[in-house]
Amino acid sequence: MDGNITEEQQVEQIKAWWKENGKAVVLGAVIGLGGLTGWRYYQAEVQSAKEQASDAYTQVVSALESGSDNAVADMKAYISSHQSSQYSVLAALQLAKVQVEKGELDAAAEQLSWAIANTQDAAILPIAQTRLARIFAAQQDYDKALAELDKVTAESWKGKVAELKGDILLQKGDAIAAREAYVQAQQLGGSPALQIKLDDLAQ
Structure with a gap:
């Protein structure tokens, strides 16, 4: 404001400015506070939903493990x-495990396929993929099992995947390819059982 105008004129200018802009200032403040409140409410609802999903997951897993009729x-x-x-993905893995134990391989494969399609967790994905490959191998669909293993891209799983490929190739009757897979797995730091598998193939 101009330093030469009187205090009374300054007051009048402030009044005029407020009259022109006051509603916008108040509205902006209300919207800002409303948005903050709404965001906090949303966050609280999200957290509440997560806790409810977690509690429900614990209950259904406990029922499944206990062998409840409706589990x-x-x-x-x-x-x-x-x-x-992601609790639903974990639930699908648990359900598939029980179905495998019951010999319901098709149902287990369906659950694992769903988990693979719906997980966003890089740690869960290779678990589901290798379990599905094992099911395909148990069904003697060896090519499908190997194709599933090819989808596992996690670096930390390379040794396990190579060893599992060797197992599947051996089941398929391809001892030469199985040995190559075992050697690769050994180079990648596979399990202690690898040397025993290689020794068995050498006999």
């Missing part, structure tokens, strides 16, 4: 109702 149906219902949560 499988409850687990499927949980997966269906929490598809946007």
